[in-house]
Amino acid sequence: MTEKCILQLDEISAGFNTKAVVEGVSFKVKGGTIAAIAGGNGAGKSTLLKTIARLIPVLKGKISIDASDLSALPLCVLSKKIAYVPQDLSSSRDLSVEEMIAMGRNPHQKWWQWRSDQNDKLALENAIKATELDDLRHKAVSEISGGEKQRTAIAMSLAQEPELLLLDEPTAHLDFKHQKSLMQLLMRLKSEGMTIITCLHDLNFISEVCDQVVCLKKTVRAPSSQLFAGPPREVLTRENLQSAFETDLRIIRDSTDPDSKSIFFGL
Amino acid sequence: MALRLAALAGALLAGLITSVCVGDVFVAPEEALLLIAGGTTNLPAPGIADILTQIRLPRTLIATAVGAALAVSGYILQALSRNPLADPYLTGVSSGAGLAVAAAMIIGLDFSLMPASSFLGGLAAALLVAQMARRAGGLSVTRLILGGVAVSAVCGSLITLVITQSGGAPQAQGIIFWLAGGIAGRGWSDLSTLSLYTMGGIIATLLLSKQIRVLSLGDETARALGVEVSRLQWILLACAVLMCGAAVAASGLVAFVGLIAPNLARMLFIRDERVEIIASALLGAVLVTLSDLAARTLGQGQELPLGTLLSLLGGPFFLYLISTSKSEDA
Incomplete structure (x- = not known):
């Protein structure tokens, strides 16, 4: 530790x-x-x-x-260090659990980049495994329970690798x-x-x-x-x-x- | 998915060819294509070649660009407001543009200056609405929509005032026709500015498509995921206003394209913003191209207003969206 x-x-x-x-x-x-x-x-x-x-x-x-002043850190650095999971995660898009979790990789990717590299895929799989969401990965977020949504939100933050x-x-x-x-x-x-x-x-x-x-x-x-x-x-x-x-x-x-x-x- | 996109592109191509060939004088597609490609044809009258290359072709391409610009503009506004019922007209751009054109017509500005007036009026309205929607850390979506509705209402009233106080001036008739929307009389010079803004806007939106997806999680979560939310919102709003302003400058008030095309695209293509943006542009282009064809061929001796035709389609579609909406706020 x-x-x-x-x-x-x-x-x-x-x-x-x-x-x-x-x-x-x-x-x-x-x-x-x-x-x-x-x-x-x-x-x-x-x-x-x-x-x-x-x-x-x-x-x-x-x-x-x-030891660095939080307010002075560029957002792109900050978002790799700190992940935030809100009380209620929702999207105006009807995304699948996997697509939602994959958004956690955003700080590690170029802003226009859609394609996932090996690190992105590994982080995604680790996050899904850690939150036991493998069975639900292709299900739409709008169709899962509140508890499953909470786990999806946590998985997204884990994919961020903060x-x-x-x-x-x-x-x-x-x-x-x-x-x-x-x-x-x-x-x-x-x-x-x-x-x-x-x-x-x-x-x-x-x-x-x-x-x-x-x-x-x-x-x-x-x-x-x-x-x-x-x-x-x-x-x-x-x-x-x-x-x-x-x-x-x-x-x-x-x-x-x-x-x-x-x-x-x-x- | 690729097949559906190809089908949409095919539909647009068919719509373009039909629009160029069909009119008071019908020209066979192979002859039209030969003429456009610069070859010699067996057309009976030499004037027909001019009609095709100087009137129908630019008009058809303008209709295509107007449709694509309004559709992608609508897509952006729906993404920004996280509401599928948002439409370019909610930003007040069209009403601002309409007011500027009405004022320009009444004071007797040269007709060639109308597109510029329209564009500047639309831009001014959008900036006013954006200023009202401004808050610490970004744009308030609710204020953006409410501000747009308020600006539209004020501009609409001012347009009515301009028309009623014109003392029966012949320009009033012109204003009414412009407000009804239409592409008649537009040529190659109008197409260059419009296509520049449309292509630029679509490319920028495609590049930002992943950030649009992250923004769907809400401002706070998007920011926690490294998105400069305020900057992204301003850039997207600028893209939407440029495309919508350029379209209004070319075609007057054409409503509902920005509502119909993105929603149809979302119904046809599930969960891929890049495909949805391209599909929205194609659907908007098909919609306006075919509507313009109908506007100039179905009227009894006089063109039907394009905006009116599209409102006849869009109104019921809007009601359908409301009745099927899952969101209580929508």
Whole structure:
């Protein structure tokens, strides 16, 4: 596992036009780790993720990737380093699953180039295999389920072969089986050295998979701010979570397995 | 797929030959081809050769180019708006061009300046709409369409004002005929500018076809995949406006070609933007060539307006598209 810090946020304010949605966010992400951005509805998780993907400009502060200023990177370089998976991927074209995933190769190809070279074909096949979409590859995206679309979106980002993978609510459309399969996929990608940042609501998923969690808190009539950041086992405490989600809850650990990372949250 | 494209190209060739041969005087296809190739023929009257080479042939080629330009312009606008119901007329180009021509006719500008007036009017309208649609990071598609509708409405009202306030001037009749659309009276000089813009626009669109596909994923995802979305949208809009403006300059207001041809192309050719662009151009060319042939041969002593004929076809097609559309927003 790489221990080098791949991404660093320093006092970031982000939002739309000049209005900040989140402010004062600072954290570092080491290479080959998984970080989660958590928080209640409207806390600005997706806004922060899009800011890291440079889809929204930084209003204040600085984001560095591999020690370079993110805002100074040419788009053609950035799109090879960072892949972004939106909550809902859709196309106005009725493309097949394979055609959709192949678009992930766009940053590696010339802008007019349609023909795939050996690297493109290999990356496409690896992405399809990793997301178990082989049976669906020729099916139209309009005919597959929400969970399958989510896997297609992830496959597209894997075909991009990025260093940093950004996932916006990847479990939103997945049933339990596919959530587990996504957990395993993320763990495998991590073991292969990929760095992942994901917005998540599922605290159990965060506890199980993530090395770090950054929690945002919504404030009345002011931008959201960073409430806490750190390893899930240390920061996902009853007090922190009550403060983040403004509701009472209990934490139940699996007493039969002292090494288990999972924490279950009860009412 | 190749067979269908070849069939379309064959249909266009057949349409071109028919259009050149059929008219008040019928000329056999082999004689027409011989004449165009510069050979000697056994045509009964020498004037017929001039009719063929100086009137019918350029007119037919202009109809072909107008159809191709409007069709690919429509294809681009549908890709930009991610809406199959978008049409060059939604950008306000045609109405802006119409207004410029109406004003030019009333102030008595020379007829040779009409295409330039039309082109500049269309361009001004498109720039106005694009300015309204401008936002940080690109063009707002909703604003592009709403702005186009608003500009079209204002230009339409101003054209009506120009006509009604002309005091019965003979030019008013000319404006009405121009607005109805038609290629009568156009010659080789009109074809050169039109074909330049049309070929340039089609080639640029073909080169950008892969980026058009990535753009179908939405602005954010396309940008995450390395597409300079704002720049791409401006370039595509410029291509659409140039082709549509040049077509309007040559043929007046010809509606629905930009709607019918790309949608038919998408029905015939599945999921390949390059083929769809070529098929749109061919279908648009066939549609306008045959409609122009009908316009000049079906009328009782007077040509039918080309725009009116195409609206008779396009209106029902538009209703068909709405009734079969899967999108609630469409």
